[in-house]
Amino acid sequence: MNSHLDRLNPSILTRIVALVAATLLLALGAMMLVAFRGPPPHARPMFLPEAAQLLRGEAAPTAAAWSIARYHSDRAPLPDVGQEVDGHASTQIAGMLGVPTRDVRLLRERPPASMRDTPLPPQSDSARSALFRAFVVAQRTGDGWTVVQAWQGANLRWYGITLSLMAGIFILLLLPAYWVARRITQPIRRLAEGAATERPERAEPLPLTGPPEVRAVGAAYNHMRARIADYLSERTAMLVAIAHDLRTPMTRLSFRLEQLPDGPRAKAQADVEEMRAMVTTLLDFMREGADTAARVRIDLSAMVETLADDLSDMGQEVAVIRSDRAVVLGDVVALRRCIGNLVENAVRYGGAARIAIAVDGRQASVSVEDDGPGVPDTTIERLCEPFYRGEASRNRETGGVGLGLAIARNIADSHGGRLAFANRTEGGLRASVTLPMAR
Structure with missing residues (x-):
């Protein structure tokens, strides 16, 4: 049975390896799609007949993807660093324009050093007539030279398509990866929540x-x-x-x-x-x-007010200073004892007790304050330990046996609540019981 479950439910290592492998395969497929199905990163080159059209002042078909500068010069343009005069192409353009070869000059980028001594095959005339990246073509006129300078810009459409595809692929990969990772970590998170109880x-x-x-x-x-x-x-x-x-x-x-x-x-x-x-x-x-008692819906504010009235009738100085209506699910006797122990502790060590009931969202809190000496910060966390007493003596006149607050904490815990203590800045101790509201 366990081996069957292991086959149906692979280990975390196997899942992570499968996730990485699937992600790599999808990424490789995406790169191949962009490389072989997308447009080229640059606009297509300009050919010699189009350069001749530019000299005539006409619009070339591919000129929209190029930056064109046209100006007049007193002398023929000279090649810059990285440029060379292409006599063969100049002769072809002169033939297209019907002018002598000496009246046309084409400057194009010099090929890489590794290709300069390599003879081009005969069938590469089309490659010779293609102009890439940048070139300068000039024609002699009566009073000087008409110069056209052209350079090839980036293909923004290619970059836009490529970035869009990359963003889409990233989202498509992220969503299943998040789903798989969540499925892998959900049992671990549930285990952590259970261990934190x-x-x-x-x-x-x-x-x-x-x-x-x-x-x-x-x-x-x-x-x-x-x-x-x-x-x-x-x-x-x-x-x-x-x-x-x-x-x-x-x-x-x-x-x-x-x-x-x-x-x-x-x-x-x-x-x-x-x-x-x-x-x-x-x-x-x-x-x-x-914790075997049945749970019922309890009006917490009414119960606390009744408790305060009973203790006041017994001569204890107890007052309710705030009473928000709160309904909780629990055991009436146990909750009355829980809050009663806090009130009796406040009266014993502070002489009086003030009770406040507040509601915050789906929780109700009962705070009991006194004007006593408070508790040292080093020992405030020990107040709910069984048989521990903040008052050092074991005299029954100054305190109980050290189980009252422990009982109160047990009751709060059994009702899904929490008991906390804090020293008040103006003096005295504040004990708070937080309980979940009944739905």
Whole structure:
């Protein structure tokens, strides 16, 4: 089965080699098309009869592709560097005009040095009568010489056609090359997006498509994701079992503490209650990671306003300063706990909390600000680590056990959102939960 797939789905190396080979073949074909089917790069030469017409003042058929200068001179033109007098052609033009040979002079470009000593074959009279690139022809008149200077310009039509063909061929080659390259890189891009997921154990397995190399990497990634999910499940089950089993000895310890005197008993009972709260919080933390609750449409602004009213009734200084209407998809209890943990953290360390709900495009954000001391920039990224507390002491009066923000982050992640913290320039901390809007 795999060998059949490999034949139908070649490797990346094979695809790239095939793409390069196809591009080279098309480019060679395009060059041959331009070379053999296009017009010549220069206009066709001018012949001796046309030069005679120019001396008569008539328009030659090919003169439109040449630049012509006609003037009168007191003496016969002399050859410049790279020119020579062509006596044979001068005699022919004189015969066409019906004047003596001495009254006509033709100056043409000198042939290359390698061809000067090479005798021309008899059948090359037509080649002798062709004038290329530039020439000067003159005829003696009564008071001097009539001189016609001609030089051949570039064939703009040839260049226009050639450049148009090259641009068209480039576009025709670019489009399929882009399509093939996109098909080659699409599985790699999908693999990169899957690997960049913050919670890979919750992501869907990658489809095993594309070239053999990409399928092998995708299979390895899926195997790694499954192992991470199994490891986290085992860890969660172990911690839940330990936390659950600790409740029984703590309950027995509470009964035995009743036999102690009042002073030591109160301190011991406080320690037991702190242990029980820690166990309960740990269980809640592990349950939030399970993410098994059904999702419904939630009016986020109404939920936050209700939460703020409940906390205000309990004597906490909580206020909603902005409330854009936002509807999200999620678990009401979990989201209420997520935002409640942020508000309680702000009240605990800042004395008060201000909540703002804003909508930006397809996302809703809930910001909780306080006027507390803030958090050092070096440790702000650790606030959501389990059991980490920004306040150094472990006193229950100044803070919890370090799981409140971790629970809030788990809830935000499970809803496709993000939890972030930032110190305010005017002092205090800002905690923001960003959630996707319900469609």
